[in-house]
Amino acid sequence: MAVPDEPVAPARDGSTSAAPVPGPRPPVPPPAGRARIVLAEVRRDSRADRTRSELTQQTRIGETLVSGLVRAQLTLALRLSLLVLIALGGLPWLFAIAPALGRTTVFGVNLPWLLLGVFAFPFLIVVGWAYVRLAERNEQDFTDLVQRPER
Amino acid sequence: MGNGYVVPAIVAVTLVTLGIGFYGLRLARTTSDFLVASRAVSPTWNAAAIGGEYLSAASFLGVAGLILKYGVDVLWYPVGFAAGYLALLLFVAAPLRRSGAFTLPDFCELRLGSRRLRKLATVFVIFIGWLYLVPQLQGAGLTLATVAGSPYPVGALLVAVVVTANVALGGMRAITFVQAFQYWLKLTALAVPAIFLALQWQADARPAVAPPDGPAFRTATTVVVEHRATLTLADGDVREVRPGDRLDFAAGDPVPAVSGTATAATDWLLPDTAGDDDRGLFGTYSLILATFLGTMGLPHVLVRFYTNPDGAAARRTTLVVLALVGVFYLLPTIYGVLGRIYTPQLLVSGQTDAVVVLLPGAALGDGPAGRLLAALVAAGAFAAFLSTSSGLLTSVAGVISTDVLGRGSVRGFRLATVIAGGVPTILALNVSGLDVSQVVGLAFAVAASSFCPLLVLGIWWRGLTDLGAAAGVLVGGGAAITSVLVTVLGPPLAGWPATLTAQPAAWTVPLAFTVMVAVSVASRRRLPADVGATMLRLHAPDSLRL
Structure with missing residues (x-):
């Protein structure tokens, strides 16, 4: 649930690597021309998702x-x-x-x-x-x- | 007795039970339907069903009988039976539901990943289930014998057959509706006559419950003794009585002091005091521990929690059950207390368990009102036998079908039901001298010293290992089972050995916890690798959906 679109992620390496946070890759934005705007919206959720994956993946946090x-x-x-x-x-x-x-x-x-x-x-x-x-x-x-x- | 309403009332309860069972049969399609009602039962229904399942012969008949016999000190039975749900709510309800296990052995395997521990848990589930089933069937036999004059085996067999058929054919989906109905029936069957009894007591100019010279016979009474006892008559004569002896008392005669009961007014009315007997206080605390902690370890109670949709619902359901059960337990006390006035002969005959079914007739007379209320109480008693036995049988059969027969099919479940019902029926037909509430109390003690530490430590402590759990269950549960066997089958004991085996929980529960923690710490290397994931699953709020 945390990173549901892992398989497609490598193709979009360029756009997602801009995310300022380390750790599991945040969800990939929908493939659209206005990728940056969508990405900016996703960023807030991505922190929550990161905490979720901290939980499910048994990190120290x-x-x-x-x-x-x-x-x-x-x-x-x-x-x-x-x-x-x-x-x-x-x-x-x-x-x-x-x-x-x-x-x-x-x-x-x-x-x-x-x-x-x-x-x-x-x-x-x-x-x-x-x-x-x-x-x-x-x-x-x-x-x-x-x-x-x-x- | 000759009360023409009793048999139709019992037949009606039985038919309604079967009817709802068959109605449910049309809904039961898959194995999941059979075992956990497909987890689609609303909290209110589920709470009434849990309450209906929990209030057994011991609650319906036994508590009032004990209060009649021993007085204030046994009020801890109803308080403990209710408080057990609080302990369940505080420590077990929500995490256990989130664990997603169907049965107690499932929980062992999920949490600790050990097949052997699973087998051990299976043995304990079956033992506790059968220990609890025997007194239910006996209660049925004795009640039918008391109110309808049938031979003892008839009532026991009737309940055994009805319940086995119902569980085998309808499974748990049907049971949920049956038991929700039976909770309300049991509550009504005690509450309505209790109102009439209280009015009658008012009309009789409120006779003293505990007169200073002890209870007295209100009318001329002939008592047929059922249990061996030593009587001390009013003039100081001591007399041994055996089953079958007949004793005649005139109206106004004082009730003789009966060995083993609190006949004297002060014994009955006032709690144990420090000076006279430390064993009494030990027994009280042991009883408190067994009932507070035993409820969560009863297999038929736990199996119900898997029918809640999520952890939060499990918690709310438990709170509703606590309220329903608490309301019910206000009633048996009234019967036990008024029994001192209207049915003192039961103290002499030894049949104190019959006070609930005999009191309406004795207090309200032989008119239609008295007879109807007596029939209502008898129907409620049968609802108690049917519902608790159904719940026990479902959980024991569920465990037998998955863990002993190793088949998850509906056919396997039906076969398991017949096995699970047959053994206690044979036992119940061959032993009739056991005291209903005492055996139930022992079942609580075994559950409190085996499954309670396993559940509490398994849910809250990451350090539990399979070896530690097995050692704790074997030592604590084994000590409790040994005490049960010594009490039920062994020679009569006196003094401290008698107290320690009759109320073992105060030493077996701490023993089980200690062994479980010590062995777990010693076998730290066996910690399951996925303990972090399991803890997350047990405790993370449902709304996160991790």
Whole structure:
């Protein structure tokens, strides 16, 4: 996908070598009389394509970009699971060391029943919702980076 | 029982299941249709189908039964069953879908390029699938025996035959629609009677759920004991009971203390406290770990993710599933709690798993309303057996047809379905004493100690090698399987050995992760050459289309 018209490229060596960037050859402009104007338009896209091919061809820059994304997503997942771990995982321990908490009643229901039987579920859903939003934002940032590398 | 509505309700559920299955048959044309519904299922349908598939006999019957028996400490089962989807969402859903694998063994080969690891994963998929199928079939046998008085094998065989036929003929395309329908049926079947039960409880002047002197019989009751136990009667007498013993209680008699259950009000109502038993706390944390991390390793759950069009859709689907499952798990607690008031005899007979199907009749009386609601609950229970067994059977059969028989054809898939359904049916007919929720809990523990580390490390850590993965799965999963076999088949244990084998996840999961990381680091030279490309494929946003 990155360099789809490779086979025809050698024939146009003269026109494409003017591209200021090294690395894989940018896409070839359509064969028309106004080659330079078309080339000027293509140049902006060619940077994005270059970043794409950095990714697909496993250059060092590409690897760094991907590990940045993986790290961002993993950090997000670990942070949210830590939140759940403390909020839910702390409960058995809390009930064990503070038995009075188990005897507390809210609306006539013992607190552990209310927390585990009812409130745990909306809590999990809210955490999941937050994850989907934040993970999609991470991906959007990555997409922006790849498509507009100059920013 | 003599409830004339129950059998027609179960027959109706079965016929609708078969009907949608055959409707789907006309749509299923290619092998891809059979295995992953051609990846053309919308997120809402898919989420309802995943929910329908996931809510098994353990959720529908078992959770309420456990709450009736043990009280607040087992509320971790429903919380963990739901939280498992959060772990799946956070760590697995989108990358796994982007990997493009059909099954767990596919993922092993894609990520680590090892045929041997693939074979190992196949063995674990089949083991976990069968371990999970047996209690579904048993639940069917016991439910039909309870509500319709049929012999135990009838219900088990009925579900086995219906599901095998449906999967073999319709494959997964049909299953998606069947299961989406069954989610809503299960939700309705618990929610509607729960409203009536709550109203009835109000009308009965809100009897105390946990009176200080323990539960008491509301009416004169004759209890037929189903499981061996030691009873401590109100006057202090201790009595051993065996299956078949009949005990008579008058209205207002206190329920005797039954060995192995939380009969005393405080035991049931309040969580474990630090002083009395460290093993209780260990068991709770072990259960939390198994259910939180086990869900992502269940083969029938994973196979559903390949039906999403892309990674982002997989994530959204998982969030919807989390919501659907969370709503459902509000309900079993109501049954378990009201069961203390209206069906205390189940504590004595040992048939606590039957509380959901017996409670409407016991609380609302023998009128048409009580009977109709009892039939609705029985229909929901059958939907639970049918849908979970269908999902399990599809994934086990898929793995058998591609990895054991080595044929990708539709005919091969059908043959594999018959094999995959036959073995657990034979097992279920020969063992009837296993506790539904306990066996399901063990299946979670095995999945959490084998596939969970494999998936999490495979998706997030470049350093995983095939040797490390195999060692971790063998050691962690092997330890969990040994615990399962000792618990189910071995001699009764006491003290710490009993706790460590009954709830193994707290030590087998860290063991699996440690071994997997250590062996991978030691065998660094075996790192797959294409790991960079694989990571890119798993994590790059779908919109880039790299």
